[in-house]
Every structure is written in structure tokens, then in C-alpha cells.
Amino acid sequence: MTARRVSFRAPEEVRVEEVTVPKPDPDELLVETECSGISPGTELLLYRGEAPDDLPADETIPSLSGGLDYPISYGYAAVGRVIETGDAVEGDWLGERVFAFHPHASHFRAAPGELQRVPHGIPAAAATLLPNVEAAINVAMDAGPLVGERVAVLGQGVLGLLTTAVLADHPLEALYTVDRHSLRRERSRDLGADESIAPDADLRGALSDTHRKGADLAIELSGNPAALDGAIDATGYAGRVLVGSWYGDKPATLDLGGRFHRSRIAIESTQVSTIEPELRGRWDKDRRLALAWDRLADLDADAVLTHRLPVEEAADAYRLLADHPDEAIGAVLTYA
Incomplete structure (x- = not known):
């Protein structure tokens, strides 16, 4: 059998390669992928050639243990079904729908400990959002907003929208978001923002009254280093600015x-990749992932996932996300 695998060969050069379907070792499972989600943050840095090639891809994920230099297979949101089990694997895995932090590929092998069973009722495409929902929860945990605070979230891409959805459940006085694209501002309001405005609007003024000038907390998630100045400018005295963007090799002045x-x-x-030190006595990755699955069960994934493309059109998917952020927010590759 022939498998398909997405490979970044050079900046703005994405190929779908044919490889042999891997044979699982005795302690592994073979997964046939249904769909995989594109991370429009890290993966677009790779696509544009803006990721530093002297860093490991992700030291916490076995399938991403290499560097970020080309050529590279990347991605960390694959959902599929187990179609073969190794002789030494214990438990009922055959036919199970699973999630894996694994690069885009039609087939892959993994140890049972590297897989998450997808809860019943969560569609495969929605399940690809698990890493982003987990990241949004982590942002909210690190932010720790207090009752009645005024919060601004700059950037309403996939992570920004999901963070907005999490923060909308907090008893805040105001939750404002910022994005240059009208579609994203509309989706932001749908997910719970009190108001979503363009970058040229007066965010600090909108979050000010006789009691407080500016935001208590500003969260920068746009991926644009220039937006960090905007976050600082919108923040009031003794406020906090939380930077969740990874700028790659783009400098922030x-x-x-x-x-x-x-x-x-x-x-x-x-x-x-890590949990805030003060929380590690009560929280670990398994508990955070369990919470992320619970959040996913109630999420309108279509508010975030605007496009679905067959894996053969992976290059078009990256080009769409990079060149048309006004119409594309999140994209899923399908393998049917």
C-alpha cells in the first residue's frame, strides 16, 4: 500500500509525497488518518521560511523530535482510526477513533501512550482542534483574570478565537478583541466577545472609564510583533501583557x-508545552487535555474551521491561509 505525507521542502514549497505504509512494531498501532488540522501559527512560519532552524521542532512530542530545518514533515493534529495492532499491544484499540500529535500523513504508527481516544459525539474535524483548545486553556490559566477585570485579546485567528471562547466564561467586566479582518471580528463576537474592533480603533479608550484607564490584561495572539506595542499601549497602570504568539525569527521592536x-x-x-510552575501540583498535561476534550464537546468548530481540502491540495491550503486571512481562519486536510 502507498501512504501520503505532507513535506515542507523550502519556503512556500509544499509537496505531498508517496511513501510505503509503515508496519507497526509489536508494541505499536497503525492509524489511518481521516483528517488533520493545520496550525496557522507555527505551520505558516514554516511555510513562509520564518521559523528558526536552530531549534527542535518540539521536544515534548516524539514524532516532532527533529529540527525545523528543511525538508521537514510537520503538523500535530491528526485524527483517524486504528486499523492494525502489534502483537504486544494490550487493550481494545482496533477500530478506535484516535487523536495524535503527529505530522500530516495518511498513515502513521504510534505507541498507545501517544494516542488519545476521541470521545463519542466529537466529529473528526472538530477533534483536530484539540491542541489549539488546550493552548487556549493554557493561555487562560496563565492569564488568571480576576472577577470584574477588563481583558483585551489581540489577534483572532484559531488560537485567538478559542481563547476568546474560554475567557467568555469568566466573570469579566469587559472582553474586547482586536483583528483587522471583519470575518474574524464577527466570529469573535459569536464566541463571546463583548466587542471586536479593528487595530486602528481606540482600544485603550474603549476599556477606560472613571475607575480604570485601559485594560487590566492584554493578551497578544496575532503572530505579528508590531501588535505587541498595541497590547502594551492598551494596558493600564500595573496591568499585565501576556504574549502567546510565537514570532519565529521575526524581531519584535x-x-x-x-x-x-x-x-x-x-x-x-x-x-x-509546559504548565505554569505554581499550578503543577494540581495540574498535569492529562488533566488539561481532559478539560480540552470537554470544551471541544460544546464548541461550534465551524466558527473556527472555515475550509476543508483533500490532502492532495495541501499546497493550496497553506497558500489560502497565508494569502487570504480575510476569508480563511482554520483549515483541515482530509484523506478519504
Whole structure:
């Protein structure tokens, strides 16, 4: 049998390669993929050639243990069914629908511990959002907004929209979002934002009154280093700025003069590979993933996943996400 695998060969050069279907080792399973989700953050950095090639892809995921240099197979949101089990595998796995943090491929092998069983009732395409929902939960946990705070989320791509949906359940005084594209602002309101505005609007003014000038918390998720200045500018005295974007090798030049110098604004990073140290006594990755599955069960995935394309059109999918963010938010590759 022949399998298909997506490969980044060079900037803006994506190929679908034919390879032999792997044979599982005695302690492994063979999964036939139904669909895989494209991460429009990290994967577009790879597509554009903006990811640093001197970093490991992800040291916490066995299938992504290599570097970020070309050629590379990447991706971490594959959903499929187990079609073969190794002789030493225990448990009833055959025919199970599973999720794996694995690159885009029609078939792959994995140990049982590397797979998540997809809960009944969650469609395969929606299940590809698991890593993004987990990341959104991690952002909210790191942000730790207090009752009655005013929060701004800059960037309403996949992660931004999902973070908005999580934060909408918090008892905030105001939740404002920022994005340059009208479709994303519309979806942001649908997912719970009190208001979503364009980058040229007065965000700080919108979050100000006689009691407070500016946001208590601003979360930067746009992937655009220039937006970090906007997050700082919108934040009030002693507020916090949380940076969830990964800019790759794009430099961030900040204006830390003027009001920032006297405002005691804290700037901190958040990233899903680790859990905030103060929470590690109560939270681990398994508990966070279980919560992410619960959130997924209630999520309108179509608000985030705007496109589905066959894997043979993977190059078109990346081009669409890169060149037409006004109409494409999230994309799924299918393997039927």
C-alpha cells in the first residue's frame, strides 16, 4: 500500500509525497488518518521560511523530535482510526477513533501512550482542534483574570478565537478583541466577545472609564510583533501583557519609553508545552487535555474551521491561509 505525507521542502514549497505504509512494531498501532488540522501559527512560519532552524521542532512530542530545518514533515493534529495492532499491544484499540500529535500523513504508527481516544459525539474535524483548545486553556490559566477585570485579546485567528471562547466564561467586566479582518471580528463576537474592533480603533479608550484607564490584561495572539506595542499601549497602570504568539525569527521592536516606563506593566510569555510552575501540583498535561476534550464537546468548530481540502491540495491550503486571512481562519486536510 502507498501512504501520503505532507513535506515542507523550502519556503512556500509544499509537496505531498508517496511513501510505503509503515508496519507497526509489536508494541505499536497503525492509524489511518481521516483528517488533520493545520496550525496557522507555527505551520505558516514554516511555510513562509520564518521559523528558526536552530531549534527542535518540539521536544515534548516524539514524532516532532527533529529540527525545523528543511525538508521537514510537520503538523500535530491528526485524527483517524486504528486499523492494525502489534502483537504486544494490550487493550481494545482496533477500530478506535484516535487523536495524535503527529505530522500530516495518511498513515502513521504510534505507541498507545501517544494516542488519545476521541470521545463519542466529537466529529473528526472538530477533534483536530484539540491542541489549539488546550493552548487556549493554557493561555487562560496563565492569564488568571480576576472577577470584574477588563481583558483585551489581540489577534483572532484559531488560537485567538478559542481563547476568546474560554475567557467568555469568566466573570469579566469587559472582553474586547482586536483583528483587522471583519470575518474574524464577527466570529469573535459569536464566541463571546463583548466587542471586536479593528487595530486602528481606540482600544485603550474603549476599556477606560472613571475607575480604570485601559485594560487590566492584554493578551497578544496575532503572530505579528508590531501588535505587541498595541497590547502594551492598551494596558493600564500595573496591568499585565501576556504574549502567546510565537514570532519565529521575526524581531519584535518595542516602544518602552513614554507611558510604559512609569506604568509598572508586566510582560510575560505563555506557551502550551509546559504548565505554569505554581499550578503543577494540581495540574498535569492529562488533566488539561481532559478539560480540552470537554470544551471541544460544546464548541461550534465551524466558527473556527472555515475550509476543508483533500490532502492532495495541501499546497493550496497553506497558500489560502497565508494569502487570504480575510476569508480563511482554520483549515483541515482530509484523506478519504
